[in-house]
Amino acid sequence: MNSTDSNSIEHPADWIAVDWGTSRMRAWAMTAAGTVLASTSSDKGMGSLAPHQFEATLLDAVGPWLRQDHRTxxxxxxxxxxxxxxxxxxxxxxxxxxxxxxxxxPVADARLSVQLCPGLKQLSPADVMRGEETQVAGLLATRPGFDGVVCLPGTHSKWVRLQGGQVTAFQTFMTGELYALLAGQSVLSHSVGGQGWDDEAFAGAIDLALENPAAISARLFSLRAEALLADLAPATARARLSGYVIGLELAAARAYWDGQPVAIIGATTLGLHYGAALEQLGAQSDIHDGEALTLRGLHAAYQQTTGA
Structure with missing residues (x-):
């Protein structure tokens, strides 16, 4: 197994937090108060495992943190x-x-007691999330009483409305996946390669997408045409492409962010781009670290099991 460990621990964990995605698994040895004692990560994600392999994979990763005399x-x-x-x-x-x-x-090893966080579903319009709800729970644990909107940028961006400690509605946008397909597998792949960024081009693309979403399909091809006819710089083309697809998302999600406080989960370059776009549109937002909120949400879930 491909794993990396931080510091080993002198005493067994009080409990263990796990974020198990499609391609990777991350685990943290925790104290009851929520302090991280150690961490590990593995490339044994859900997509590479059969159901009967999960327990052994987990034990391989966290075995040194377990007590021998009772279930962790x-x-x-x-x-x-x-x-x-x-x-x-x-x-x-x-x-x-x-x-x-x-x-x-159900587990075979007497040293383990495993519980899973459920995802969320919305029947109309149909939507689901699995994993992001734990980060939202972490935000609520960090900011009790927060009523507003959460934005989770990513391959499938989520907009989540919170009221009274509950998720009342959410919507998913395939923005990140659309960007990856256009940049990597369409005719635009010849124009947006390399590194670099153009803030002005991104801002202009955001404005255009909000003003006239119907024009974006044509504007996308213009990126290729301008690269051929006017040597459009790849950094400018890439920033415009990002601005176009994020702008389309923001145009459709206006009912979520317009006039509402927005908490962006993901202190990444992408999160910063969303923050800049929202600021440009006059919306208030702040950015939160995704891993920290995952751990805070898992700790809140753990506390439910102990009645704390």
Whole structure:
């Protein structure tokens, strides 16, 4: 197994937090108060495992943190609870509190007690999330009483409306996947390669997408044409492409962010781009570290199991 460990621990973990995605698994040895004692990561994601392989994979990663005389609680989120994962943790229907009603998984090893965080579902319009709800729970644990909107940029960006400690509605946009397909597999791949960025081009593309979303399909091809006819710089083309697809998302999600405080989860370059675009459009937002909120959400879920 391909794994990396931080510092080893002198004493066994009080509990273990796990974020198990499609391609990777991350685990943290935790104290009851939520302090990280050690961490490890593995390339044994859900997509490479059969259901009967999950327990052994987990033990391989966290075995040194376990007590020998009693069960150590493990709280896991992400695709581990998908239909193709260890065991399906059924979606909770909104409105509901995120990362609540954990599901226990039968295990053979007496040193483990494993529970999975459920995803969320919305029937109309149809939508689902699995993994992001734990970060939203972490935000609510960090900012109790927050009523507003959460934006989770990524391959499939999520916009989540929070009220009274519950997720009341959410919407998913395939923005990141669309960008990757256009930049990597379309005719635009010849024009947007390399590195670099153009803030002015990004801002202009955001404005155009908000003003006239119907024109973006034609503007996309113009990126290729301008590269051929006027040597459009790849950095400018890349920033415009990003601005076009993010701008289309923001145009469609206006009912979420317009006049609402927005918490962006993901202190990454992409998160910063979303923050800049929202500021340009007159919306207030702040950015939060995604891993920190995952851990905070898993800790809140763990506390449910202890009645804390």
């Amino acid at each position: 609680p493990v709280v896991a989120c992400g695709m581990v609870g998908a239909r193709q994962g260890w065991m399906e943790a059924p979606y909770q229907a909104v409105p509901c509190a995120p990362a609540a009603e954990l599901m226990a998984v």
